[in-house]
Amino acid sequence: MSNIVKTERRDFLCTFLLVSVFIFQIYSNTLSSSWHLDDNDNILQNTYIQINSLDLSSFANTLISGADWSAPKFYRPVSCVTFALNWYFGQDDPTGYHIVNISIHIIIAFFLYLVILQFMQIVDATQEKSPKHHFVALLGATLWAVAPIQTQAVTYIVQRMTSLAAMFTIFAIYSYLKARTEEKYIRWGVFCVLFFIAGIGSKENAIMLPASLLLLEFSFFRHHVSKQKIGWIVVASSAALLAGLLAAHFLLGKNLLNIFELSRLIDSYEDRSFTLNERILTEPRIILMYLSQIFFPLVSRLSLVHDIQLSTSIFAPWNTLPAIAIILALIVLSFIFLKKYPIFSFPILFFFLNHVVESTILPLEIVFEHRNYLPSFFLFVPVSFLIAQAIYTPNRLSFVGRFAIIAGTVCFLVISGHATYTRNLAWANEGTLWTDGIQKAPSSPRAAGFLGRWHQKNGKIKEAYFYFQKSLQNSHLAPTPEQSQLAALQALGEIHYTLDQYEQSLLYFDQCLALKKDNMYCLTNRAQSYIQLNLLQKALNDAEALVAKYPSYLFGKYLAASVSYQLGELTKSQQYMQEIIIKSLDKPKGLYLMGLILLKYKSYQNALFFLQKAVNLWPSNVEYWITLSAVYYFDNDYKRAEKILADIFDKHPISTIKDSINEIEKHDFHPLVINYIVNIINSHINIVFSSLE
Structure with a gap:
């Protein structure tokens, strides 16, 4: 037995x-x-399954990790736990x-x-x-x-x-x-x-x-x-x-x-x-x-x-x-x-x-x-x-007869296996998947939209624009037409924005918001377009609409704080920034803006605290370093200010430094400070030329 x-x-x-x-x-x-597709919401952007330890509290979070993770709820817990384990071992x-x-x-x-x-x-x-x-x-x-x-x-x-x-x-x-x-x-x-x-x-x-x-x-x-x-x-x-x-x-x-x-x-x-x-x-x-x-x-x-x-x-x-x-x-x-x-x-x-x-x-x-x-x-x-x-x-x-049946069965298995192997080639990346999709379903707005995103990600703006337009034209065929139309309008507006065509981008963002007035992405993008066109009050209106509708959306508060700052409404800007800082100390843009606000109040030590954190998180940002040197200058620490400027000169091209100086001029620094920074940079240039002679 x-x-x-x-x-x-x-x-x-x-x-x-x-x-x-x-x-x-x-x-x-x-x-x-x-x-691909839903992998993004369910895994890549789902912080509930992105665990860093195997403790009970981490696993408890995975139980409420639905794709709509902005409003977490109990969602397919067994599947989500396996995704969490995968994330723990391989991110x-x-x-x-x-x-x-x-x-x-x-x-x-x-x-x-x-x-x-x-x-x-x-x-x-x-x-x-x-x-x-x-x-x-x-x-x-x-x-x-x-x-x-x-x-x-x-x-x-x-x-x-x-x-x-x-x-x-x-x-x-x-x-x-x-x-x-x-x-x-x-x-x-x-x-x-x-x-x-x-x-x-x-x-x-x-x-x-x-x-x-x-x-x-x-x-x-x-x-x-x-x-x-x-x-x-x-x-x-x-x-x-x-x-x-x-x-x-x-x-x-x-x-x-x-x-x-x-x-x-x-x-x-x-x-x-x-x-x-x-x-x-x-x-x-x-x-x-x-x-x-x-x-x-x-x-x-x-x-x-x-x-x-x-x-x-x-x-x-x-x-x-x-x-x-x-x-x-x-x-x-x-x-x-x-x-x-x-x-x-x-x-x-x-x-x-x-x-x-x-x-x-x-x-x-x-x-x-x-x-x-x-x-x-x-x-x-x-x-x-x-x-x-x-x-x-x-x-x-x-x-x-038996041999023919056996041979036919083996051939069918081989053909099926080869077909599976071949079909899997289409899943290699988003470009191959959606190119395959658009070839087999030419009218699919989803395939056109995602293929447009692929081209946009790879710098092929002309191709991306073509497919976004195609997605918009066929959006009525999508399973959810309004969602498809919104995505296409947003994508077309983003392309114009990246090409510095802000007025054209507004046309698409306006259409998007006419379709759904509180769409988070289009409100965000329109506010940024208004900022680029120096229509600050309109930008502030959109930013405050974002804050009211999406109170947990930190970037909306950042926009409101930034525009308030530019409009000279420092108290309002500071209030928004304090709400951001309480929840997050790892966002360089927010930390930088908080440093600028405190600089306006002449609270130099506190400004240095936030600016130092900002440059630590984003060390390649020349504007942040120049602003930090300016604050040291205000605080009468000329030695540190000069050292930072010397390091900037050694590590970055003059064109980048010049652009960064132009940016900080927008913050209404005193002309003496700008002159001081320019003079320090010029002195380093003279030293270089002297050594060449």
């Missing part, structure tokens, strides 16, 4: 290693892939995050193999250790794992939320099967419940687990239990589903209970470019598109964005009604043949069941490929079963 157990464990270990090597190979080119280096994501994918593939193996042993109990069972399980799990459609859930870092929910779901299914087939059912039942909770804590679509287990029960165990037990199973599954729904609603802040009130559900579509009816009619076409992407692994049809024509009725476009009919037929036929052919029916019903959360009535975006990660678990089982039947059934096919 012990030898059998050892052999079985060795076989499982070999299977795990085989699957691991294959998966890691096709995902090996993702380790240096950059951050913003994406390599560690990718390693974890690939590892999760490998673990899921292995447990999917174990679950399919149990399915086969239940369906065909006469052959408990049949090689055919292992073949079906291994091939079904591998085909799922290497399918290129899974790249969005694995390579897109933030979609770890999706893969974690899937991982805990397959753990729970495995535990449930163990509870139904082994004596220690209580232990496995407890594991199943714990995995269900962890799944919901990763992402809300794990909420469908109780319904999935109910489907599994009726598919594989129906003839083993009494009607009374079936009743209890239905009640327990319904209670678990309701508990998960309430947990997601009240603990995770998801308004899932809106689905029970039609008016509130319709209102939730207010910001979308589509209605509830349009989404319901369009999703059947999307589901069929997903299925085609799963079974026909063409990289050319995979993208983070898609141009989708909405269905406005069952006849427009023409393929709406056929899509609905095909899906209904698949579901009905699967129910009819569920008892007789569970290996074929269960995967289809599981697929549609687990699309209920993200592909039906909730006001989510129309299409995302990662939504198939969990639902597609068992889709390749029927294919694997048919291949196994052909190979392992004696006299079914000739040697040539």
